[in-house]
Amino acid sequence: MLSVKNLTRTYNSAEGELVALDNVSFSVKDGEFVSIIGKSGSGKSTLLSLLGALDTPTSGSIMVDDEDIAKLSLVKQTAYRARKIGFVFQHYNLITNLSALENVMLALEYGGVPAKDRKERAIQLLDEVGVEGGMRLRKPGKLSGGQQQRVSIARALANQPAIILADEPTGNLDSTTGKKIFDLLHKLSRTENTTIIAVTHDLDIAGKTDRTFKLRDGKLQQA
Amino acid sequence: MNPISRGIKNALRSPVRAGAIILMLAVSITLLVSMLVARASINDKINEVKATAGTNITITPAGIQGFMGGGDPLTSEQVSTIKDTDHVASITATLSDQLGDDDTDLESALELGSFGQRQQRFDSDSSETTPTPPSDETGEDGSRRIMGGPRTTVTGTTTPDNNGGLSFTSGETIDGGSGDLVALVGATLAEKNELSVGDTFTMYNKEFTVKGIFTTDNQFQDSGLIIPLETLQTITNQAGAVTSVTATVDSSDNVATVIESLKGSLADKADITSQVEQAEQNVSSLESIAGLALVGVIGAAGAGAIIILLAMIMIVRERRREIGVIKAIGGTNRSVMTQFTSEALTLTVVGGIVGLAIGITVSGPMTNSLVTNGQTTASSNQMPGRQGGPGGMGRPTNFNSPGAQIDQTFKDISSTVTPETLTAAIGIMLLIAIVGSAVPAWFIANIKPAEVLRSE
Ligand SMILES: Nc1ncnc2c1ncn2[C@@H]1O[C@H](COP(=O)(O)OP(=O)(O)O)[C@@H](O)[C@H]1O
Ligand SMILES: [Mg+2]
Numbered sequence: 001m002l003s004v005k006n007l008t009r010t011y012n013s014a015e016g017e018l019v020a021l022d023n024v025s026f027s028v029k030d031g032e033f034v035s036i037i038g039k040s041g042s043g044k045s046t047l048l049s050l051l052g053a054l055d056t057p058t059s060g061s062i063m064v065d066d067e068d069i070a071k072l073s074l075v076k077q078t079a080y081r082a083r084k085i086g087f088v089f090q091h092y093n094l095i096t097n098l099s100a101l102e103n104v105m106l107a108l109e110y111g112g113v114p115a116k117d118r119k120e121r122a123i124q125l126l127d128e129v130g131v132e133g134g135m136r137l138r139k140p141g142k143l144s145g146g147q148q149q150r151v152s153i154a155r156a157l158a159n160q161p162a163i164i165l166a167d168e169p170t171g172n173l174d175s176t177t178g179k180k181i182f183d184l185l186h187k188l189s190r191t192e193n194t195t196i197i198a199v200t201h202d203l204d205i206a207g208k209t210d211r212t213f214k215l216r217d218g219k220l221q222q223a
Numbered sequence: 224m225n226p227i228s229r230g231i232k233n234a235l236r237s238p239v240r241a242g243a244i245i246l247m248l249a250v251s252i253t254l255l256v257s258m259l260v261a262r263a264s265i266n267d268k269i270n271e272v273k274a275t276a277g278t279n280i281t282i283t284p285a286g287i288q289g290f291m292g293g294g295d296p297l298t299s300e301q302v303s304t305i306k307d308t309d310h311v312a313s314i315t316a317t318l319s320d321q322l323g324d325d326d327t328d329l330e331s332a333l334e335l336g337s338f339g340q341r342q343q344r345f346d347s348d349s350s351e352t353t354p355t356p357p358s359d360e361t362g363e364d365g366s367r368r369i370m371g372g373p374r375t376t377v378t379g380t381t382t383p384d385n386n387g388g389l390s391f392t393s394g395e396t397i398d399g400g401s402g403d404l405v406a407l408v409g410a411t412l413a414e415k416n417e418l419s420v421g422d423t424f425t426m427y428n429k430e431f432t433v434k435g436i437f438t439t440d441n442q443f444q445d446s447g448l449i450i451p452l453e454t455l456q457t458i459t460n461q462a463g464a465v466t467s468v469t470a471t472v473d474s475s476d477n478v479a480t481v482i483e484s485l486k487g488s489l490a491d492k493a494d495i496t497s498q499v500e501q502a503e504q505n506v507s508s509l510e511s512i513a514g515l516a517l518v519g520v521i522g523a524a525g526a527g528a529i530i531i532l533l534a535m536i537m538i539v540r541e542r543r544r545e546i547g548v549i550k551a552i553g554g555t556n557r558s559v560m561t562q563f564t565s566e567a568l569t570l571t572v573v574g575g576i577v578g579l580a581i582g583i584t585v586s587g588p589m590t591n592s593l594v595t596n597g598q599t600t601a602s603s604n605q606m607p608g609r610q611g612g613p614g615g616m617g618r619p620t621n622f623n624s625p626g627a628q629i630d631q632t633f634k635d636i637s638s639t640v641t642p643e644t645l646t647a648a649i650g651i652m653l654l655i656a657i658v659g660s661a662v663p664a665w666f667i668a669n670i671k672p673a674e675v676l677r678s679e
Pocket of ligand 1: 012013018019020040044045046047
């Protein structure tokens, strides 16, 4: 259970205070697939970064399994990201000089999986997302966008996170590949009972999720 | 894989850039190593010169050197003053005299030669200043004595065996404190006069017994005689007089102090020289070269640190996003810092090995050119003509001439790479790597993982 109350994040910019997220409250059940839509600059990424403990809110609380993420120390934030959260980014953000397999193993390393178990588990994860055989040993530069995003989903799943946060995961892909990636996420949320919160521009995709939130100027509107 | 092996792998991620960084590091480490080696070698030599110089101070009457010059010998009070000076462990007092044909039945072992003739051409006029033995008090006798052939040197000393420094071919040393009519005879002189231990000869109308025959590597000394100081003072009518005192100081640290107090107590009555003082003058230019080398060491280490620092800052800035991603997926600050430190260390170690190899190769020529360039200054520091001694008329009492030895030291500074130098070089290299990683580590700690969600 994820429960957000009165979440606000303001930035101090040259033009004065900017309210990126304005008193947002909502809750999400375990295993629910939620999409977030909204114009550029409406605060979608800001919300995801707060949910994933990449950033600390100006005020408000984020309760995950009875723990307030907003109040974690920097060290605990890191541990929380490693074990409870999986990130999927628009630009994949794989480590360029590590192979697909090594990228997944890196997340396992940070999740505290013993070194001897990492390779087997990484292969298993890559199989799940459809990256197989010689592809596993390729560096990201030698993979297509769709393949890279699959690897990044495998990486996000590595430590069996409670929540996967995806920021425009299909934004860089053609619509067919984007649909496949979306279907993959959808399937995983079913089989692994993982909560998925995905930002998207694609209303088709948003329509297929359990629930859709709309952000406008940092304010949440149930769509 | 772990952060360390990832760092090593990342170091060689871009071979061209890694090569450039390693090359720059290698150059600075080459300089570092050769300067360290030069400094260590020069310091070794400085210490060696200072150690060889020993703890002796030579006091001679002002204006007298060997048999040359003029003035009064040192008196017995002055000798006691020297002896009673703090830190003076022991003294050797010496009086020298030269025997003409009529003073002895010994035949001189020295050929006068053209040099000797030239040196003696004034002696008929200056006979008054030469200490005259009792049997030769008439002027007529005196001039005849001096106009004779080459003369034999007789040295009266309190330490006839030069504190164990004299080697005997037969017999043994005599007691320098006695007034006995005994003598040690140089091998060349003994051979010329067919003398052996137990034989007697006449000098100043006294019969002396040969107690020992000695050799040195010096032809002049081997042609001379050594007798107890008091004996020579008595037979030449110079009670208490000495022409040279060598004071041995208890420790080399106190030599300067003793010289100071001797200069105070003897004032301008005596010339005071010590090998330590001369050595210090001689090594002062070496010391400035060593100082220069130290500046080189610091400069090279600084340059190395700046090279790796800038390289790492560049690398960290370039990989901001990657660092953000690592943090976002749960990598700790420490893990990222370990990875980048390992990367910096890899570059430094590779650059270091290359630099060390080149540095060891070029350190020899480098040291030599440093010393050769500095030597012009070095030789001008030496007192001209002081140490050599004017041939047959030189310092008969000085068994070991200090000057020649010190001169030589400048020419054979050998640069050797010692374990200490290597340890220092490697230590400084690690320090460079640490400095090179510290600032980037601070950058790393300040990269916010939220940045990865911001579109480029
Ligand atoms: N680190 C930051 N510093 C200052 N302003 C920021 C920062 N991050 C985001 N913003 C601003 O907050 C607002 C919301 O940004 P963001 O959450 O990235 O929007 P979206 O992802 O919906 O496009 C924007 O106006 C953006 O310029
Ligand atoms: Mg965004």
